[in-house]
Amino acid sequence: MSKEPILFKHLAVPDINKLGVYVENGGYEGLRKAVTDMKPEDVTKEVSDSGLRGRGGAGFPTGRKWSFIPKGVLPTYLVVNADESEPGAFKDRELMERNPHQLLEGVALSAYAIGCRLAFIYVRGEFLYIQEILDAALAEAYAGGYLGKNIFGSGYDIEIVVHRGAGAYICGEESALLDSLEGYRGFPRLRPPFPAVKGLYGQPTVINNVETLANVPHIVRHGSAWFRSYGTEKSPGTKICSISGPVQKPGNYELEMGTPFRVLLEEKAGGMLPGKTLKAYIPGGASAPMLPNRPEFIDVPITYEDYPAVGSTMGSASFILIPEDVCIIYAQLRISEFFAHESCGKCIPCREGTPWLMKTVRRIERGEGREDDLPLLLDICDNILGRSFCALGDFSTSNIVASIKYFYDEYEEHIRRRACPHISATAAVA
Amino acid sequence: MAVLTDDARRRIGEYAALYPAARSALLPALHVAQNELGWLPRDAMEEVAELLGLDWDQVEEVASFYTMYYKDPVGTYVLEVCKTVPCAYLGADDIIDYVSAKLGIQPGETTADGMFTLFRVECLAACHRAPVMQVNHRYYQNLTPERVDALIEAARQLQLQSAGAPGFAIRRTWSESVENAQ
Ligand SMILES: Cc1cc2nc3c(=O)[nH]c(=O)nc-3n(C[C@H](O)[C@H](O)[C@H](O)COP(=O)(O)O)c2cc1C
Ligand code: FES
Numbered sequence: 001m002s003k004e005p006i007l008f009k010h011l012a013v014p015d016i017n018k019l020g021v022y023v024e025n026g027g028y029e030g031l032r033k034a035v036t037d038m039k040p041e042d043v044t045k046e047v048s049d050s051g052l053r054g055r056g057g058a059g060f061p062t063g064r065k066w067s068f069i070p071k072g073v074l075p076t077y078l079v080v081n082a083d084e085s086e087p088g089a090f091k092d093r094e095l096m097e098r099n100p101h102q103l104l105e106g107v108a109l110s111a112y113a114i115g116c117r118l119a120f121i122y123v124r125g126e127f128l129y130i131q132e133i134l135d136a137a138l139a140e141a142y143a144g145g146y147l148g149k150n151i152f153g154s155g156y157d158i159e160i161v162v163h164r165g166a167g168a169y170i171c172g173e174e175s176a177l178l179d180s181l182e183g184y185r186g187f188p189r190l191r192p193p194f195p196a197v198k199g200l201y202g203q204p205t206v207i208n209n210v211e212t213l214a215n216v217p218h219i220v221r222h223g224s225a226w227f228r229s230y231g232t233e234k235s236p237g238t239k240i241c242s243i244s245g246p247v248q249k250p251g252n253y254e255l256e257m258g259t260p261f262r263v264l265l266e267e268k269a270g271g272m273l274p275g276k277t278l279k280a281y282i283p284g285g286a287s288a289p290m291l292p293n294r295p296e297f298i299d300v301p302i303t304y305e306d307y308p309a310v311g312s313t314m315g316s317a318s319f320i321l322i323p324e325d326v327c328i329i330y331a332q333l334r335i336s337e338f339f340a341h342e343s344c345g346k347c348i349p350c351r352e353g354t355p356w357l358m359k360t361v362r363r364i365e366r367g368e369g370r371e372d373d374l375p376l377l378l379d380i381c382d383n384i385l386g387r388s389f390c391a392l393g394d395f396s397t398s399n400i401v402a403s404i405k406y407f408y409d410e411y412e413e414h415i416r417r418r419a420c421p422h423i424s425a426t427a428a429v430a
Numbered sequence: 431m432a433v434l435t436d437d438a439r440r441r442i443g444e445y446a447a448l449y450p451a452a453r454s455a456l457l458p459a460l461h462v463a464q465n466e467l468g469w470l471p472r473d474a475m476e477e478v479a480e481l482l483g484l485d486w487d488q489v490e491e492v493a494s495f496y497t498m499y500y501k502d503p504v505g506t507y508v509l510e511v512c513k514t515v516p517c518a519y520l521g522a523d524d525i526i527d528y529v530s531a532k533l534g535i536q537p538g539e540t541t542a543d544g545m546f547t548l549f550r551v552e553c554l555a556a557c558h559r560a561p562v563m564q565v566n567h568r569y570y571q572n573l574t575p576e577r578v579d580a581l582i583e584a585a586r587q588l589q590l591q592s593a594g595a596p597g598f599a600i601r602r603t604w605s606e607s608v609e610n611a612q
Contacts, residue, residue, distance in 0.1 A: 075450075087514045087553035118450070125461075125498045126554055128567045161448050166457050166496035169552070183456035183482075185495040201450055244557035245516045251558045286515065286553075320557070326519045334515045338552050344495075 003230060006218050006238050007211065008254040011098055017133065019140040022101040028146045030220035031105050034112055035154035038220075043113040047216060049224035051236035056081055056172075056209030057284065057315045059235075059304040062216075068196035069114045069204045077200040078111045078119040079181065079207045083165060083172035085124055086285035087338060088318035091240040092210035094252050096123075096130050099214075100137035106213035108147055108158045109220055114206055118159050121210075122177050125166040134162045169342035173390050174207040176344065187346045188390035209316075211240055231257030235303035239314075243269045245321025246276040258301045264319065265298070276323040280406065283307055284315020286335045287395030289402035290322070312402070327422035328407040329365045329414055332399055336361045339396035350393035353384040357400060369415035374404060433473045438466050442481050452482050456492055460499055469500035497551070498567070505540045505547040507585045511563040511573075514553040520560035525573050526550055532582065545589060546582070 010016045010025050022028070034043050048063025069076055080103070084092045096103055103121075111119045123130050138160055141147040149157045163181055165171050171180045175189035178200050199205025215237060219227050228236045235257040241264050244250045248270030255264060261283070265271065272278055278293040283300075289312045291297040300306050307314040322331050336358040343354045360377055363369055370376075381397035388394065404411060413421055434442075441462050445455035459482060463474045475489045482489075493499045500508070511526050526548075530536060533546050540547040556562040559571030570581060 084555045085553065088516070088557055089553075090555040090557055093555050124555070125496065126564060126567060129569070163454075164458065164461065166460065167498035167551075168496050180457065181454060182451065183453035183492065185492055242558065244520075244560065246520065250560075320516050322516075323519075331515050331519070334513065334518045338514055341552055 003256060005254045006227075006230065007095060007099075007102070007214050007240060008252075010102075016099050017097075017101070017137065019101060019137070019144055019146070022099070023144075023146075026221065027101055027217075028105055030217035031108050031112075031146065032152050034109055034220050035156045036152050040113045040115055043109060043220060046224050047110075047113070047219055050219045050227040051224070051234075052212065052215055052219060052227065053235065053304060054209055055211035055215075055239070055316065057086070057287075057313075059314075062208065062212055065196065065208070066110070066114050066206055068194070069206060070197065073204050074115065075118065075203055076114050076116045077203055077205040078107065078114060078116045079174075079177065079200060079205060080107055080119065080121040080210060080213060081172060081174060081177060081207055082121055082123040082127070082130070082210045083169075083177060084127075084210075085169040085172050085342075086287060086316055086318055087335070088244060088282065088285040088320040089242055089316045090244075091242045091252050091316070091318070093127065093130060095210055095214050095240065096127075097133055100134050101141065102214050102217060103210055104134070104137055104141055104147065104160060106216040107160055108151070109216045110206070110208065110213050111158050111160075112156060114204075116206075117157050118161070120181060120200070121160060121162045122171070122181055123162060123164050124171070125164055125168075127164065131162050131164050138162070168344070169338075170344040170390075170392060173392065176390070177207065178205065185344070187344055188392075190389075232301070232303050232305070234305045239302060239317045241268075241302065241317040241319060243319040243321070245281075245319075246273045246323050247271065247321060248273060255302060257303050258306075260299050260301050261319070262298045264302065265321075272321070272323065276325070278321055279324045279326065280322045280328070282312075282320040282322070282399070283317070284313045285318035285320070286338055287391075287398060288313045288315045289398040290406070291402070292406045325422070327365070327420055328403050328410045329361060329420065330422070332403045333358070333361045333365050335399050336396070339392065343392060343396070347389035347393070349384045350388040350390075350396065353380050353388075353393065354396045356380050357384075357396060361400070364411060364414050365420060367414065367417070367419040369411075369418075371415065373415060374408075374411055377404065432477060433471065434463055434466060434477050438462050439477075439481060442478065446482060453484065455482060456484070456489065457496070460489075460493055464499060468506070469503050503540070505545050506589060507545060507565055508547045508549065509563055509565055510549045510551040510554075511561065512552070512554045512556070513550040514557075516557050517553070517560040517562060521573070522561040525561045525563070525575075525578065528575050529578055532578070545586065 015021045044066045052062045053059040168186045170176045171186040176186040180186040195205040231237045238254050241253050253268040280290045280292045282290045340354040340358040343350045345351045384393045385397050442459040445458040446452040459478045476486045479486045479489045537550045561573045562571045
C-alpha cells in the first residue's frame, strides 16, 4: 500500500499487544478525546461522515446503523461479531491476536456513541486462545483505568465481556448470534423488529464486525476526511484481505480499497506456487460466487461496488484460490458439504435443500451423475434462493450457480464419462 | 449426583453473574463442564441446568446444536482436522488419511486405549496455514506427517507423565509444551 496502513500500522511494533506499548503508540487517545471532549452523537457523526461500511460482509454504513438506536431506551448493547467462520476468512483472528487493544478501544468508542455500558465480543468457539488474549488485554485495560468505571474521569462506564461460541457458522449471522449469546440454539430471528430496536435481551442493539470497529479509533483520532483519503467514494478506507490457496505467501494483507485483485495476488501474495496456475477464485469466502481466471476478473478493484458489477461480492474479502489441477466439482462438493453441515435447520428450503445439493454434487463427483442433474441443481437453487429464512440458504447456492456457469464442461464431462477426469488423469500418471 | 468439582461450580456461578440473564452463561458453563469431564454426560448437563435454573432438556437442546460439545465420550486428545476449501486441496485429505492410518481409526472413532479421537471439521479460520488441526481446541498449523508424528508422540509422553491428573490439566500442559508453529 502506498499510504500508511491503518489497521496493520503497528503490527511491526514489538509487544503492541501490551497496554503500555499500545498507549505509547497513540492508543486510547481516540477514546480519551471522545469521552472527555465529544458528545456521543458527535462520534456517530464522525463515523457516518467517514463513510465506514461494515466489514463483516454486507457493507452496511456503520454510522447509519448506530443512528437507528432509539433515544432514551435503556440499556443498549453493542455486540462484536468475532465469529469468523466463513471458509477463507481469517482476518479478525489476526486483528485480535496481534493488536487486541485496537479492537477494545474501538468497542469502547462505539459503545459510547450508542450509550452502551455493557458490550460483548462473541468469538467463535475455536478461538479459545483469542479469548485468552482478549481477556488478558481487558484485565490490563481495566487495571490501567482505560476501561471500566468512570474512564478518564468522564463519568462514563464501560464493561466488555468476551463470550465464546461452540462451533456453528450460523452464529455469525447477527440475529442467530444474539440467540446464541442469550444461551439458546443459534437460530436466526424474524425481522423486523431489527436488532437496533429489539436486539439482545429485547433491547436496542448494534452488531458490528471486528474489523469495522477496529477502524473507529483511527477515525475518531484523525477525522473522517483523513479516513476518506483512503479508498473510493463508495468504499472509503482499507480492507484486510485474506488470501489462501497455492500461492507463495498466503496471509492477510491490508490494501487500500480499490486496489485491483491482481496486486493482491501477484505482488502481495507473490503469485502462484511454482507449477500451479490459477483456475478460478472466490473473492468473499465460500458464500461468494467464484470467478474464473480471466483478465477482466483478475483486474477487479477490491471494493463493495466493483465485485457485484462482475457478478460476485467482496463479502469479507476472503480470497480462496483454486488451481487448475483441482477438480471444480470436488471443490464445490466441499463447499456444499459445508453449507449442509452448517444449515441450522430452522427453515425448510435451507434444511432440505442444502443436503440435496450436497448429495447431487457428490454423485456427480463420484461419476454417478445423471443426465438431468445440472438442471436439477439449478432448480434446487431456485427453490432455496430468496426462500430461506436467512442468507445462509442463499449463500449455499452461489457457488453451485457460478461453477455451473463457468465450468459447465467439467460438470458435463463428469456426467458423460461417468468418472472424474481429474482422478483418472492422476491415476494414469501413477 | 454432582459430577463437577467445586471449582467448576464456582466458575459457572461467576459466568452467570457476568450477564444480565443467567441463561447467557449456558455456553460458557458447558465449556467448563466439558473441560473437566472431557465430554458432556447427562449428569453434567443436569448439574449445569440446576446451576443456571434451567431444565435439563433446555440444556440438552443447546448442547446438541453446537459441534464443539461432545455428546459421546471422546479420547483424551481430540484431533480435529479441517477439510474445507482451500485446506481440502492443500494437503488436508492426506493428513486425515495419515492420522487415520497411524492411529488405526476412521474419522469419528476413538483409539482402543482411549487416547485419541479423530474428527474432520469445517474451516478453522487458518486457511493460510493449511493443513491445520485443533487438538483439544488448540491450533496446530502447517501440518506435515512429521509434525503429526511429533504431536502424537508428545501427547503419549505427557499422558504417561501426568497419569492420574485431571484431564484439563494434562491438556493444557501438553498443548503449551509443544511449539505451535506459525
Ligand atoms: C450465515 C451468515 C454468516 C455470517 N458470518 C459472519 C461472521 O462470521 N462475521 C461477521 O462479522 N459477520 C458475519 N455475517 C454478517 C452479519 O450477519 C452482520 O451483517 C455483520 O456482523 C454486521 O457487522 P458489520 O456491519 O460491521 O459488517 C454473517 C451473515 C450470515 C448470513
Ligand atoms: S479451510 Fe481449513 S482452515 Fe479454512
